Amino acid sequence: MTRRLVPLFVFVLGALSVVAMGQPRTRDARSVRVATRATDVERTDVERGARTSTNEPSEPSAERVEHVDDTASEPSVGTGVGTGVGTGPSLGPSVGPSRSRSVGATNRGRLNHAVRVEPSLTLRVRNPSQAYGTEELVALIAWAADEVARQHPGSSLNVGDLSRERGGRIRPHRSHRVGRDADLGFYLVDAQSGEAAEARHFVALPRGAKGTDRQGGSFAFDDARNWTLIAALVSQDVVPVQYIMVIGPLKERLLAEGRRRGASPELLARVDAVVGPQRSGRGRFSYDSHDSHFHVRIYCAPDDRPACVDTAPFHPWVSREAVEQPRPRARARRPARRPASRQARRR
Numbered sequence: 001m002t003r004r005l006v007p008l009f010v011f012v013l014g015a016l017s018v019v020a021m022g023q024p025r026t027r028d029a030r031s032v033r034v035a036t037r038a039t040d041v042e043r044t045d046v047e048r049g050a051r052t053s054t055n056e057p058s059e060p061s062a063e064r065v066e067h068v069d070d071t072a073s074e075p076s077v078g079t080g081v082g083t084g085v086g087t088g089p090s091l092g093p094s095v096g097p098s099r100s101r102s103v104g105a106t107n108r109g110r111l112n113h114a115v116r117v118e119p120s121l122t123l124r125v126r127n128p129s130q131a132y133g134t135e136e137l138v139a140l141i142a143w144a145a146d147e148v149a150r151q152h153p154g155s156s157l158n159v160g161d162l163s164r165e166r167g168g169r170i171r172p173h174r175s176h177r178v179g180r181d182a183d184l185g186f187y188l189v190d191a192q193s194g195e196a197a198e199a200r201h202f203v204a205l206p207r208g209a210k211g212t213d214r215q216g217g218s219f220a221f222d223d224a225r226n227w228t229l230i231a232a233l234v235s236q237d238v239v240p241v242q243y244i245m246v247i248g249p250l251k252e253r254l255l256a257e258g259r260r261r262g263a264s265p266e267l268l269a270r271v272d273a274v275v276g277p278q279r280s281g282r283g284r285f286s287y288d289s290h291d292s293h294f295h296v297r298i299y300c301a302p303d304d305r306p307a308c309v310d311t312a313p314f315h316p317w318v319s320r321e322a323v324e325q326p327r328p329r330a331r332a333r334r335p336a337r338r339p340a341s342r343q344a345r346r347r
Helices: 002-055 062-073 135-151 223-235 248-260 265-274 342-346
Strands: 101-105 108-112 123-125 157-159 181-185 188-190 218-221 241-245 293-298
Touching: 123 135, 135 157, 135 181, 135 223, 135 293, 223 241, 223 248, 223 265, 223 293, 241 265, 248 265
Parallel strands: 123 157
Antiparallel strands: 101 108, 157 181, 181 293, 188 218, 241 293
16 A cells, blocks of 8 residues: 555655746746847837938927927016017116115105215216115116117216205205106217217207207207117116106107017007106196106105105006005194183173
């Protein structure tokens, strides 16, 4: 009995060992076949790509096309208003927190920690003792002059009165007391040759025509450079401009130049609202005598409120809450009662 079972037991063990050894062989062969198939697929793709790159121009991927479209559809970073004054977007002047403080209204107030306009290649200062303003106004003037010089090399802006170092009255101005007003001379051309020219003083151009300076030189209004200046001042929103006073004929010339240069309707609307003869908030005085320079006024800076006081006009593109703080209404005082006379007391 035992002799019969021993061979059977040996046979079973051999069969089990063969089966155990055969399974890895089958798995290894399957892995080799899968790897070989993947290698063949990769080789086919590479060959197909080589033929495509050799015979046909490669097309951009979907992700690349989407990225290009997004970039093309984004609006240009800058003022947000098409200026039509040149190439390249501009952010406006760089202004941060400042120590300068404009206190009160433009015709009754003072100026603390003023900043002075310094002469440069693009700025000519007539009277340094009256060239003080808030940091925002000084930065705006310097930036706008640089913009004009960038598009018209060699240009220099003639800067007149701003304010005194501590503000206050400057004769013969009604305003210019708190560092938010500036007189900027026109960019001029020689009336005979039409070439760019500079005058030492402001030159009056009655009705927008030709004018002469104290030395007898004849000058005319430079439409191109003056439009570049006005467009730069009005199109930026970093330092909002309230108005730019100038006589009506010169305003019409500026608008005509803007239309000729393809300015956007939004910019033309801003220039039409900001530039030109202005009246005071109560309508008493007509500021229509600015035939020799631009009178620029800016709104109060956020750091200067509520001590700084803004008055009308308030343009629709400028947030009223950003330029005007509501002030509490003063309580109406009751008239004081007169003491009763002795005769009334007796009655």
